[in-house]
Amino acid sequence: MIVADKKPIEEIIKEIESYNRVLILGCNECVTVCEAGGKKEVGILASALRMYFLNQGKDVKIDEVTLERQCDHEYLEEIRDRVDKYDAVLSLACGVGVQFMAEKYQTLPVYPGVNTCFLGVTEKRGLWTERCQACGKCILAKTAGICPVSRCAKRILNGPCGGSTNGKCEISKEVDCAWQLIIDRLKALGKMDDYENIIPLKDWSTDRAGGPRKVAREDVQL
Amino acid sequence: MNCKTPSKLEKILAAGHIAVTSECGPPRGSNIEHVAHKANLIKEHVDAINITDNQTSVTRLCSLAACIKLKLMGLEPVLQMVTRDRNRLAIQSDILGAAAFDIFNMLCLSGDHQSFGDCAQGQNVHDLDSMQLLQTVRHMRDEGKFLGGADIDRPPKMFVGAAENPFADPFEIRVPRLAKKVAAGAEFIQTQCIYNLDKFELWMKMVRDRGLHEKVYILAGLTPLKSAGMAKYMKNRVPGMDVPDDVVKRMAAVPKEKQPEEGIKICIESIQRLKEVEGVRGFHIMAIEWEEKVPEIVEKTGLYPRPKVD
Numbered sequence: 001m002i003v004a005d006k007k008p009i010e011e012i013i014k015e016i017e018s019y020n021r022v023l024i025l026g027c028n029e030c031v032t033v034c035e036a037g038g039k040k041e042v043g044i045l046a047s048a049l050r051m052y053f054l055n056q057g058k059d060v061k062i063d064e065v066t067l068e069r070q071c072d073h074e075y076l077e078e079i080r081d082r083v084d085k086y087d088a089v090l091s092l093a094c095g096v097g098v099q100f101m102a103e104k105y106q107t108l109p110v111y112p113g114v115n116t117c118f119l120g121v122t123e124k125r126g127l128w129t130e131r132c133q134a135c136g137k138c139i140l141a142k143t144a145g146i147c148p149v150s151r152c153a154k155r156i157l158n159g160p161c162g163g164s165t166n167g168k169c170e171i172s173k174e175v176d177c178a179w180q181l182i183i184d185r186l187k188a189l190g191k192m193d194d195y196e197n198i199i200p201l202k203d204w205s206t207d208r209a210g211g212p213r214k215v216a217r218e219d220v221q222l
Numbered sequence: 223m224n225c226k227t228p229s230k231l232e233k234i235l236a237a238g239h240i241a242v243t244s245e246c247g248p249p250r251g252s253n254i255e256h257v258a259h260k261a262n263l264i265k266e267h268v269d270a271i272n273i274t275d276n277q278t279s280v281t282r283l284c285s286l287a288a289c290i291k292l293k294l295m296g297l298e299p300v301l302q303m304v305t306r307d308r309n310r311l312a313i314q315s316d317i318l319g320a321a322a323f324d325i326f327n328m329l330c331l332s333g334d335h336q337s338f339g340d341c342a343q344g345q346n347v348h349d350l351d352s353m354q355l356l357q358t359v360r361h362m363r364d365e366g367k368f369l370g371g372a373d374i375d376r377p378p379k380m381f382v383g384a385a386e387n388p389f390a391d392p393f394e395i396r397v398p399r400l401a402k403k404v405a406a407g408a409e410f411i412q413t414q415c416i417y418n419l420d421k422f423e424l425w426m427k428m429v430r431d432r433g434l435h436e437k438v439y440i441l442a443g444l445t446p447l448k449s450a451g452m453a454k455y456m457k458n459r460v461p462g463m464d465v466p467d468d469v470v471k472r473m474a475a476v477p478k479e480k481q482p483e484e485g486i487k488i489c490i491e492s493i494q495r496l497k498e499v500e501g502v503r504g505f506h507i508m509a510i511e512w513e514e515k516v517p518e519i520v521e522k523t524g525l526y527p528r529p530k531v532d
Contacts, residue, residue, distance in 0.1 A: 153335050154306070154346065158353040158402060160395075161332045162387035162414060163461035170461035171335045183392055196398055198406055201310070201354050201369070 001030035001121075002094045003128040004037060004114040009048055012090065015111045019087035020059070022049075024113065025079070025101065026066030027093035034128050036114045037092030039066040045092070045113065070097025076104050083108055118150075136206025136213060142199055144185040151178035157199040226409075227363070229326035229381035230298045231270040233531040234504075235410065235439045240497065241504030242525050243300065243412065243441060244516050245272035248283035257288045261297055263513045267520040269528055270298040270327055272412070272506070276307065279339025286316055290323045300383070301325050304333025309349040310358065310369055317362060321378035328380045329412060330355040334461075353406040356384055360407030382407055387414035388425035389464035397428040404438045411438055412506040415445040415456070418464040419495060426499050435501030442496045443506045446515060447485035450474040486515055493523040 016022050024042050032038025042064045053060040063086070067075045070093035083089070088109040091098045095116040102110040118130040133150040139157070140147055149155045153171045160179030163170025167180040186192050206213065225232050234241050244264050249256040261271055271292055275285040289299035301320050308316065320328070332352040336344050350358060358369060359382050366377040384403045388396055400411065416422045422442070429435050447453045450473040457465035469488065476484045489507075496502050505525070509515050520526045 153337075154332055154348045154351070156332060156348065156351040158351050158406075160390065160392075160399075161352075162385065162390045163334070164391050165461050166391055171337050177391070180392055183395055192398075195395060196402055196405070198353055198357070198402055201350060201357070204349065 232381040272300040275302040300327040306333035356406040383410040384408040390462040413443040439503040441504040446489040
């Protein structure tokens with residue numbers, strides 16, 4: 001999933017304090033799972049903002065809506081008949097949802113309520129970690145199912161570097177060395193011989209480097 | 223072994239001499255005379271001088287400019303290049319820049335993570351890794367072609383090296399990793415600083431068991447300790463460094479003013495011992511901001527005078 005984290009409320013207040021009618025728009029997908037922008041977080045943030053503005057003696061109307069998704073036209077259309085009632089929308093979706101919302105409602109100010117962090121997993125409640133950087137050309141078949149692009153601080157394709165110590169990365173004792181994990185798994189799979197295959201120069205043109213990306217699938221287009 | 227490049231370092235190694243290299247870190251400013259000064263302290267005692275590339279991710283005068291300065295002084299530079307700061311376009315361009323000034327040695331590295339240095343909020347590049355950098359230089363030299371496939375007019379003639387840390391984890395892949403670097407094109411290796419001689423000798427045995435010592439020239443890396451504090455810092459704070467307790471204790475056991483002398487003594491003893499290790503073909507003495515001590519170390523280990531080659 002796309003993992004996001006809450007923005008500090010002070011930052012949110014600065015963005016929206018000039019408006020009188022604000023819609024907080026949650027998303028029922030990834031940001032709900034990572035507890036940053038689902039219905040629950042929309043409710044908590046709305047209460048906190050109402051309290052803040054009340055204390056400031058300011059009459060700000062704050063409404064709450066949580067859509068099934070903010071990355072599909074059909075769900076964003078559900079609010080078309082009511083967006084006119086607001087001066088601004090604070091979207092708690094990932095950056096994708098915020099942008100799609102802004103694209104759709106050209107004259108409505110839309111602000112992000114979360115920081116979009118990475119593609120990752122829930123390791124345990126309250127702990128999400130990165131697994132993928134969407135480079136567009138998956139090499140997991142060559143790296144024992146562990147991604148050095150997203151999990152090595154230097155995205156080294158033929159690692160580990162000289163900084164790997166006791167299974168940890170040179171940047172922090174809290175961070176696993178991706179290449180230690182790869183080697184451990186190669187061992188578990190009985191495939192240590194594969195370690196000596198040199199992974200060639202990567203074609204990064206499908207990564208961010210190639211510019212904005214798209215997947216166009218004629219077979220499923222209507 | 224036949225020489226593939228005009229590198230003096232390669233010629234010395236190919237002739238069977240024990241090579242001695244050292245390194246100079248460029249200054250935090252544009253006064254390149256600092257590099258000249260350091261090089262002048264050691265030039266009679268070493269065969270080639272590495273110039274570090276923004277080591278520990280702290281911004282410094284660029285390695286290439288400092289290498290050109292050495293070249294203009296008639297010395298033999300080893301251009302260190304990290305993959306942290308350049309994409310393949312800049313890498314190939316800088317290699318050509320070095321080749322234009324007949325810089326004949328290059329050390330291919332990934333580089334410390336930028337979070338250690340003065341640009342912690344910057345991007346890193348890592349378009350290639352150190353092995354792919356080795357492949358790139360060898361491709362440019364041996365095929366005379368760019369990565370894009372076009373011919374290079376006057377291809378670079380680099381003697382190509384890599385670093386290897388016998389002490390990093392996991393230990394069991396340290397030798398396979400060396401094999402990989404050799405397969406990628408490494409012709410010489412300069413190792414991480416050695417303080418744990420037993421472990422290094424074990425690594426060398428594993429290197430010999432695979433016959434790698436006959437495929438690549440291994441230069442053992444040494445850094446003299448200046449103080450017990452430095453020993454402790456290296457042990458605890460520098461990633462991938464193995465400083466055994468008895469080395470720290472030995473440094474701490476002498477009065478502070480005698481510690482530099484003790485550090486030099488340990489370095490000399492280490493070289494004497496490692497000279498006897500089959501497959502060790504030279505020494506890379508990294509006297510960090512202590513270049514003036516290199517001549518003494520070289521002389522006291524019987525490595526002076528340096529051999530002359532054409």
